[in-house]
Amino acid sequence: MPDFDEHMQTNFGGNTLKPNLFWKYFIVLAPIIAAGFLLYPTYRSSDLEKKEQSFKDANGKVIDSVGYANFKSKYEDDIKSNKSKRIKLGLDLRGGMYVMLEVDIVQLLREAASHDAVDDIFEQVIDKTRKETDLNEDQSVLDVFQKNFNEIAKPKGRTLINYYEISGEISEEKILEKLKKDIDDAIDQAKEVIRQRIDKYGVSEPTIQKQGARRIVLELPGVNNEEEMRKLIEVSARLEFKLVRNNAEIVHAFYKIDEYLSKSKKNTVVSDTAKTDSVKADSTAVKVDSTKVAVNDTTKKDSATAKKADTTDPYAGLPKEEAQKRYEKDHPFTSLFISYFIQNEKSQPISYIKDDFPDGEYYFQIPQSSLERFNNYLKRSDINRIIPNDLQVLRTAKSSSPLNASNPIYSFYCLKRDPELKGDVVTNAHASFDPQSNTPVVMMEMDPDGAASWSRITGANIKKKIAIVLDDQVYSAPTVQGKITGGSSQITGMQNAEEAHLLEIVLKAGALKAPVKIMEERVVGPSLGEDSINSGLMASGIAFLIVIIFMGVYYSTGGWVANLAVLINVTLIMATLPLFQGTLTLPGIAGIILTIAMAVDANILIFERIREELLRGRSARGAIDEGFSKALTAVIDTHITTFITGLILFFLGTGPIQGFALTLMIGILSTFFTAITVSRAIIEILVSRRESGMISFGQPKSL
């Protein structure tokens, strides 16, 4: 290589280099240059960020808008490309939020079944599937479901065809195929929808990854409003427009539920006493509330609207308290809430003493303290069967009496189960304020098809109520005043402006096909991040310094060579980290420190060996050669064993532990390279430049 020789000669001032020495220089300089090249984006990025900050004041507001715009247009691409290549700090170091979500596939399977068909057998299959898949996250839910279905439902003569409706050719295989596709879609869609929500909310540099079979991991740097973030992520945002059916039919069903419950109570005294006892203990507050019902009952007696009840009142003549008690006992379900009959736009309370309800519109209110029992009743499949199949009962999102904060009152509606229109027709949403009522609203626009349907639906239901339902809660149930063309609609019923803003975001991003649950959540405040960096860096710095001094003193020139090699090593680790998509976390720093220890160990091993060989009377050259080659096997073995643990940690660990494992593994590779190759190259360069042909390894002079 004559060309290189010439080049090198000019560089090193006449010191003639042998070709093999060129390679030594190359080995030392190449990693330094490579590391510099890889670290440049990190430097450049922070430099540009500083410049960007100079256009802003302390609150992040732009002061010099012209200069800022110029700067932005000039460096936009530069900023972007450098940002993607720089060293990323983990959430523990920069502050932010880590969320692990699980897509609820079991729920998806349940909801995909047609409602009419769902029975106890099916619920049993679903419950068992949920229990089993809860234990193992990597198991395919569909496989477990299929296994359970075959075990439980098949012997009872059911097939999947009983529960799932599909178009085209109908067979079990086709149903499973479709369910599998639905599940895959739901997970990908959830990831995409959540990404959009987060982007619209405005989080800089979020990472969103799929983990395992049905989990999504979010890393959101700089987020500090966890409450809002949680709402934003977890909400399904399934928007539906449903007709309100608060009619005599449902009141009738409620009456039947009472009848059924009090009858079954009498029939199964033993098994039910325990139940009623626990219910009593559960909610002492309910008793207080139901006095309202009692009051309503008595006022009713005076009112002209319900004369009939008077004569047939089975509690007539009993003392008030006793009558109340008896009423509750006979009406375990309807005594949980208050019902009104609306006549001439005035509401009259009604009671369920007799199965004789006038046709017309009804209205229901329920205190929060009774909600749990109410919902538990409705969840029971034996009770659910009493309610007509095409109807469902849903409560409002917001309480109607904000004054009573300890026990707010909600309304609930009976709705036609099949929605008239679904939220996927919504193309745009916009949060604003209704100046008249001074409440937050979200205005929505629909696509042409949606607008046409909306106009038809509203036209057909004038003077009737249509409920706007989001995630199975009624936000508002306005009465249609006239046909609405143009496809605009609005949602009211939000608690505050923030909620309206979040709703705007989730409506724009679209609904989730399957609900998601937060499994794990970690938030690191920015100040802890700073403290961690500082104490971690300080401790590492001191430790590094002590190691350097020790090596230098104990192994003399050899020690300084090792120090240089370790320095190159650390730079290399930092530089390669972004290549592996790694982030620098606090455990990651610990991994680097451990790597330094490994590197120092390798050097100590080699130097001790060289000293030994010198002691045995070998020449300088021979001692160095022998030292390196004999230490090699030990260095290889120690590095491989540590690498093995790193590997296991990487595959079994999560989040911060993976960060540790990654830096450890990168560190071990680069230590192996620097301790064996780089430090040897430096030693040989030094030896070649000394007249004595030897450098000191700190061995006692007398030897």
Add this chain to the structure above:
Amino acid sequence: MQFLHGTKIDFLGKRKTFIYLSLVLNVVGLLAPFILGLRFGIDFEGGTEIALQFSEKINTAEIRNVIDKQFEGAEIKSYGKENQFLVRVALNLSKDATGKVIDALKVKYPNETITILKEDTIGPKVGKELRTKALLAVVLAVIAIMLYIAFRFEFTYGVGAAIAIVHDVLVTLALVTIFSKLAILNLEINQSMIAAFLTVVGFSVNDTVIIFDRVRENLDRHKGMNMIKLMNMSINETLSRTINTVLTVVMVLLIITLFGGEVLQGFSFTMLVGIVTGTYSSIYIASAFVIWYMQNVKKIDIEGDNQRQIKAEQLKAAKA
């Protein structure tokens, strides 16, 4: 500079005494978690943990009073500085716990600025999974290393190294449990502690590997030398490397334990204990096991001319 040179210490002569000592420590390590109780972090237990900072110094007992009203059995302890606290709420109460804790504290201390330093909420499912995975990781690592060493050296050596690793893990566990019980350090079994244990597994085996490596070399060089002599020689020859490495690593870990901040403390302390134990076990467990195996299982006469001594020792042991 040179600390140790040409030592001829009879490390393995006293091996029986040390093996008994190790056995005792291992039994302690096995029992301590059951008797004293392991303190699991919320990574494994589930629940919510919130680190808070007040603008001024506040009494822990006062905070406990406020929080206890809402969250029965909540755990409150100081965190790093005097105005920083850690509140831990059990799993079944952890819904919206942060908001409730902050609200309650704001009512009690209206003039304080309360900053959330960090907040972790772990569901029950995740906790269980992490526990299984942690155990799996340790077991897998031990097996993998055993196989590797068995492949590089001999099967006996692999088993010796594996026993030494298990020994190190148990002794470390014993010390961590005791230190945590005495409340000297804030030590919980959490994810980074598991990482520390695994690093102990990976790093403490280094000493063993280096001794074995030297034994392999010396077996070639000094054919016919009795095994105990040869092992002792190998240990002595690598002693100055062992001392220097352990010293530097211990220094590094000590500094991080003392100054590295709350988060790294548990990690570095565990490593510290593990590394020191690892050095000890490389001699008295790993090497001693290889000798024991050769003597008692393979029935190799490894002491050559020292037959009489063995018999004397056996007699002594029989009497005891």
